[in-house]
């Protein structure tokens with residue numbers, strides 16, 4: 001009881017304040033309530049000013065206490081930090097002063113003991129083994145597979161168009177989840193969406209439970225109580241592990257000499273349980289984030305027709321009307337890249353990054369005790385008018401044109417520094433290929449049935465789907 005008071009007083013003496021806390025839960029239940037209430041109301045009319053809906057606690061407390069404020073998760077202090085210099089210093093740290101925050105046993109289930117959750121030596125060793133699978137040269141060699149998977153999706157869209165008249169509605173959020181699942185299955189595990197379908201579906205169920213667990217205080221031993229949620233957690237965990245084990249056994253042999261993720265793990269003679277944990281990580285991280293990036297990008301282009309036309313003109317200039325993009329084209333797709341970056345700024349799939357301080361430190365003039373979690377709300381930094389100007393909530397890909405740089409700590413959708421997203425090249429390549437091919441074949445607008453409701457469910461996604469109206473282009 002005494003330590004939190006001492007820490008609070010320590011920060012107050014430096015001018016850092018925050019919301020009153022509950023002795024046991026800190027501010028966790030307030031955060032849950034604020035998020036719950038925010039999710040009741042969609043954003044009408046559609047606007048990209050979304051921080052109040054996605055991180056309502058940040059919005060409310062930063063207005064009251066300033067951008068640097070202190071709040072509590074149980075008895076753990078969290079310091080909100082949004083100035084780009086401090087963010088850069090924290091994320092680029094290589095001395096072990098700021099480390100990843102571990103998952104509690106309930107949220108760990110989604111990623112297992114995979115790379116996302118590993119720390120220290122173990123992390124460094126695993127990262128070194130897995131990195132080559134995702135370097136740019138390797139990813140480029142996968143472009144034909146990504147294009148084929150996209151092409152199959154678009155062929156299905158054309159069939160839908162023929163069934164319905166000239167224009168048809170589609171929830172692209174669902175479509176892109178299947179696309180991203182197919183890509184990660186094929187290039188990481190030599191498998192397919194169909195083969196891994198059950199695992200993806202179970203992980204989606206798990207995501208809802210994990211999302212609740214992340215926002216709650218974990219009481220040691222709680223997971224062993226036979227509550228309905230715990231029983232469901234256990235069932236999901238076992239079923240996912242069993243399905244992955246079967247999938248690894250079925251595909252392992254053919255991957256042995258391949259340079260894909262499964263092949264590398266097998267050639268490193270990793271324990272089967274470790275391989276299962278990494279598969280959980282990559283199945284989830286490889287699908288969820290990229291699918292959401294593509295979803296938001298299409299929604300933005302449906303809303304901003306002038307950029308849709310500019311992007312299509314660029315694709316036609318570089319690839320023509322029918323040729324499938326190849327890896328050499330990708331560097332030339334400048335407008336597409338700008339659009340994807342602006343999408344990652346406004347609708348960053350990973351909405352925040354946390355780090356734990358392992359010693360007493362000074363950050364931007366502030367004395368911070370060891371054991372403090374530094375909370376860096378990416379989504380708020382990306383929408384900050386002091387960083388991006390008065391039009392911070394407007395969609396303007398021009399911000400990312402070649403002649404304009406940006407502060408590393410002001411735009412970090414993939415993180416920065418040693419633990420930067422290992423799948424960044426894959427995500428960007430996949431999104432560029434898919435977006436270019438969609439633009440070649442379809443025009444699209446927002447459907448009247450679309451409800452703008454960005455929501456945080458582990459990653460940032462549209463609460464009620466992403467319905468757009470598509471029309472095949474006849475050249």
Ligand code: HEM
Pocket residue numbers: 091115116117127184281282285286287289290293348349350353412413414415416418419420421422423424426427
């Ligand atoms: C738009 C797509 C994506 C976004 C926005 C994204 C974002 C992030 C962020 C913010 C981090 C944390 C960085 C940190 O804590 O320093 C991360 C880590 C990670 N991401 Fe991604 N990611 C995306 C796609 C992917 C894909 C496609 C994969 C897998 C193929 C992937 C696998 C991972 C892994 C394994 C880590 C942990 C890296 C480590 O700790 O060494 N991500 N990602």
